[in-house]
Amino acid sequence: MAITQLTKRLGIQHPIVLAPMGNVAGGRLAASVSNAGGLGMIGVGYGDLDWLKTELAILKRTTTKPWGVGFITWSLTKEVFDFVMRYSPSVVMMSFGDINQWVDKIKSYNIPLICQVQSLSEALEVNKKGADFIVTQGSEAGGHGKSQRSTLSLTKGVIDHLPNTPVIAAGGIADGKSLAAMLSLGAVGASIGSRFYASTESLADDKLKQKILESSGDDTVRTDVFDIIREISWPKEYSGRALKNAFTSKWHGNGAKLKRQLSQHQSTFFTDQQSVNLDSAIIWAGECIDSINDIQDAESIVNNMITDAEHTLGSAI
Amino acid sequence: MAITQLTKRLGIQHPIVLAPMGNVAGGRLAASVSNAGGLGMIGVGYGDLDWLKTELAILKRTTTKPWGVGFITWSLTKEVFDFVMRYSPSVVMMSFGDINQWVDKIKSYNIPLICQVQSLSEALEVNKKGADFIVTQGSEAGGHGKSQRSTLSLTKGVIDHLPNTPVIAAGGIADGKSLAAMLSLGAVGASIGSRFYASTESLADDKLKQKILESSGDDTVRTDVFDIIREISWPKEYSGRALKNAFTSKWHGNGAKLKRQLSQHQSTFFTDQQSVNLDSAIIWAGECIDSINDIQDAESIVNNMITDAEHTLGSAI
Numbered sequence: 001m002a003i004t005q006l007t008k009r010l011g012i013q014h015p016i017v018l019a020p021m022g023n024v025a026g027g028r029l030a031a032s033v034s035n036a037g038g039l040g041m042i043g044v045g046y047g048d049l050d051w052l053k054t055e056l057a058i059l060k061r062t063t064t065k066p067w068g069v070g071f072i073t074w075s076l077t078k079e080v081f082d083f084v085m086r087y088s089p090s091v092v093m094m095s096f097g098d099i100n101q102w103v104d105k106i107k108s109y110n111i112p113l114i115c116q117v118q119s120l121s122e123a124l125e126v127n128k129k130g131a132d133f134i135v136t137q138g139s140e141a142g143g144h145g146k147s148q149r150s151t152l153s154l155t156k157g158v159i160d161h162l163p164n165t166p167v168i169a170a171g172g173i174a175d176g177k178s179l180a181a182m183l184s185l186g187a188v189g190a191s192i193g194s195r196f197y198a199s200t201e202s203l204a205d206d207k208l209k210q211k212i213l214e215s216s217g218d219d220t221v222r223t224d225v226f227d228i229i230r231e232i233s234w235p236k237e238y239s240g241r242a243l244k245n246a247f248t249s250k251w252h253g254n255g256a257k258l259k260r261q262l263s264q265h266q267s268t269f270f271t272d273q274q275s276v277n278l279d280s281a282i283i284w285a286g287e288c289i290d291s292i293n294d295i296q297d298a299e300s301i302v303n304n305m306i307t308d309a310e311h312t313l314g315s316a317i
Numbered sequence: 318m319a320i321t322q323l324t325k326r327l328g329i330q331h332p333i334v335l336a337p338m339g340n341v342a343g344g345r346l347a348a349s350v351s352n353a354g355g356l357g358m359i360g361v362g363y364g365d366l367d368w369l370k371t372e373l374a375i376l377k378r379t380t381t382k383p384w385g386v387g388f389i390t391w392s393l394t395k396e397v398f399d400f401v402m403r404y405s406p407s408v409v410m411m412s413f414g415d416i417n418q419w420v421d422k423i424k425s426y427n428i429p430l431i432c433q434v435q436s437l438s439e440a441l442e443v444n445k446k447g448a449d450f451i452v453t454q455g456s457e458a459g460g461h462g463k464s465q466r467s468t469l470s471l472t473k474g475v476i477d478h479l480p481n482t483p484v485i486a487a488g489g490i491a492d493g494k495s496l497a498a499m500l501s502l503g504a505v506g507a508s509i510g511s512r513f514y515a516s517t518e519s520l521a522d523d524k525l526k527q528k529i530l531e532s533s534g535d536d537t538v539r540t541d542v543f544d545i546i547r548e549i550s551w552p553k554e555y556s557g558r559a560l561k562n563a564f565t566s567k568w569h570g571n572g573a574k575l576k577r578q579l580s581q582h583q584s585t586f587f588t589d590q591q592s593v594n595l596d597s598a599i600i601w602a603g604e605c606i607d608s609i610n611d612i613q614d615a616e617s618i619v620n621n622m623i624t625d626a627e628h629t630l631g632s633a634i
Contacts, residue, residue, distance in 0.1 A: 119535045120607055139456070140467035149534060149604055150457035150467035152498065153489035157534050157607025172470035181469065181498040184629050217466060217474050218436045287466055290437055290474025312501050314631060 002309060004188035005166040009112060010066050010091060013037030014306050015189030017168060018196050020070020020093055021143060027058025029201040032298035034065035041068045047080035056087045066090035073097030074235060085109065096144060096238060103130050118146035123158040133166050134158060135191050139222060141171030142194045142286035144240045147222050159186040174288035176308020194286040200297040207276045208283045209295055211243060217287030219244050225251040226282045228258050229269050240284060247280035319626060321505035322483040326429060327383050327408060330354030331623050332506030334485060335513050337387020337410055338460060344375025346518040349615035351382035358385045364397035373404045383407035390414030391552055402426060413461060413555060420447050435463035440475040450483050451475055452508050456539060458488030459511045459603035461557045464539050476503040491605035493625020500630065511603040517614040524593045525600045526612055528560060534604030536561050542568040543599045545575050546586050557601060564597035
C-alpha cells in the first residue's frame with residue numbers, strides 16, 4: 001500500500017484524490033471514492049446552494065470517511081463558503097484565484113488547506129500563504145486550468161523548489177501506471193478527474209460519459225468558448241479542456257465574435273445542453289482519456305489503480 | 318541498471334537518448350553521451366553540410382559506441398541524408414513531418430528507425446509506416462514541437478494503443494526522478510534535451526547556458542516568432558519552446574505584423590544573435606529547466622540520472 005504524507009495526514013488509505021468537478025463530483029461519487037479509501041471531493045462549482053444541499057446530504061449519509069470540498073476561488077462567496085463548511089469537510093481545496101481572504105477562515109477550522117496551482121510561481125505564492133498541500137495541475141487536465149505548464153515538469157519543478165511541502169499531481173493521471181509515475185516523481189498523490197467522470201456514480205449524463213470512452217486525448221482542446229457562451233466570467237488566463245465538437249470548431253479562436261453575437265446563439269446552446277446534443281455539449285475531458293475505455297464504479301477505479309500502481313512500483317514505495 | 322527494449326536493441330547501457338538539438342548536440346556532446354552509456358545523437362538541424370562534416374568527424378574520432386542522427390523531416394534533402402548516412406549512424410530519428418519518402422531508404426541500412434511524434438494519431442501513423450521506436454514529445458519540451466499534447470498523457474496513450482511498439486518519452490525529463498517516472502509509466506527510455514543543453518560539451522554559448530540555469534519553466538513560451546524572423550518555413554502546426562525575452566514579449570502573438578516588417582528587424586536580430594544579446598537571443602528550453610541548476614559534463618548527467626532513477630525505482634524495473 002502506498003503510504004504518503006497525503007494518506008497519513010488525512011487518515012485515508014490510498015493517495016488518490018477525486019478532482020472536485022462541478023456538477024460531476026456530487027455526493028454519491030465523493031462518498032464512493034472515500035469509502036474506497038481515497039479522498040472524495042465535492043465540486044462546489046459556481047455555488048448553487050440547492051445542488052450543494054442535495055449532494056452534501058447524500059454524501060453525509062453515505063460515508064463516514066474523510067472527504068473534502070473544492071472551491072473555485074474567484075467565484076466563491078462567504079455565503080457559499082459558510083454553507084458548505086457547516087457540513088464539516090475534512091479538507092478544503094482552493095483552485096483558480098487569490099486565496100488571501102480565505103486562508104485564515106479555513107485555518108480556523110483546523111483542517112488542511114490544499115491549493116491547486118498551474119505554475120511554479122503560483123506554487124511559491126500559496127506555499128508562503130499557508131497551503132498544506134499543493135496540487136500541480138498541468139495543461140493536460142480536463143476542465144478549467146491554464147495552458148502554461150504541463151503536469152510532469154510542473155510537478156517536478158514544485159517538488160524541487162518546495163521540498164517540505166507535499167505535492168499532489170493533477171492532469172494526465174487515469175490509471176495505476178500514471179499514478180505510479182507521479183509517485184516515482186516524488187508526488188504524494190494524484191488528483192484524478194476524467195477517470196472518475198466516466199464512473200457509474202458520476203453525475204455526468206451517460207451520453208457524455210460514452211463520448212469520453214470513444215474519444216482520444218487528440219480530440220480535446222483547451223478553450224474559453226464554453227465560458228463565453230455561458231457568460232461565466234473566468235479570469236482571462238484560464239481556459240477549459242473539453243472535447244472538440246461542432247461548437248468549438250466554429251467558435252474556438254473566434255471568442256470576440258461570439259461575444260458580440262451572444263444573443264443569437266445562447267438559447268440554442270442552452271437547449272442543446274438540456275437535450276445533450278453532442279454537437280455543442282460541454283464535455284470537460286483531459287488528455288488522458290486515451291486510456292479510459294470503460295465505465296467503472298468508483299471503488300473499482302480506486303482498487304484497479306492501486307493494484308496496478310503497487311505492481312508497477314514493486315516494493316520501492 | 319535499467320534494461321529496456323531500447324538498451325537491448327541498440328546495445329547501449331542506459332535508457333537515455335540525447336535529443337538531437339540542432340547547433341547544440343554536436344560531435345563532442347553526442348560522443349560523451351554515447352561513451353557514458355546513453356545514446357548520443359547529432360542534431361542535423363537544417364542540414365549545414367560544413368557543420369555536419371566537422372561535428373561528425375569529431376564524433377567518429379571520440380566514440381566507438383552506438384550513436385544516432387536526428388533529422389528534421391520536412392527540411393531534409395537527399396543530399397544531406399546521403400552525406401550523413403556515410404558516417405554509419407546506428408540509428409536514425411525522424412521528427413516533424415511525413416516520413417513516407419524516407420522509410421525504405423533508412424530500412425535499407427538495417428538500422429532502427431525512431432520516429433518522434435506529438436499526438437496519438439501521428440503515433441498510430443508512423444507505427445503503420447514502420448517505426449521501430451516512437452518518441453512521444455510533449456508540449457513541455459524545449460525547441461520545436463507542438464502544443465497539442467503533454468508528455469505524461471501522450472506517452473501513456475501511445476503505450477496503451479501500441480503495446481508492441483517501444484515508446485521513448487520526451488519533454489519534461491531532466492533528472493533521475495522524471496526518468497524513473499517515465500519508466501514506471503511503461504516507456505523504454507527518455508529523450509533528453511534541456512539538461513544536455515546545459516552541459517559542458519553542448520555547443521550552446523555559455524551565456525545561454527547560464528540563462529537556462531537562472532530561469533524557470535514559467536519563463537518559457539511556445540512561439541513561432543523565432544522562425545518568422547529567421548524565415549524558416551516550419552509547417553504552421555509547429556512552434557518552438559524558448560525562454561521569453563524582450564523579443565518574444567514584443568512579437569509573440571503578433572506574427573503577422575512581424576512578417577510584414579521583416580526587413581526592418583532582421584539585421585538587428587541577426588546581429589543580436591551574433592553578440593548573444595539576451596534580449597533577443599534564441600534559447601530553446603523546456604519547462605523542466607526548473608530542475609536544472611548547474612552545468613555538468615554529459616557523463617555526470619547520465620550517471621547522476623541513472624543512479625537517482627535506480628534509487629527511486631528500487632528493484633522494481
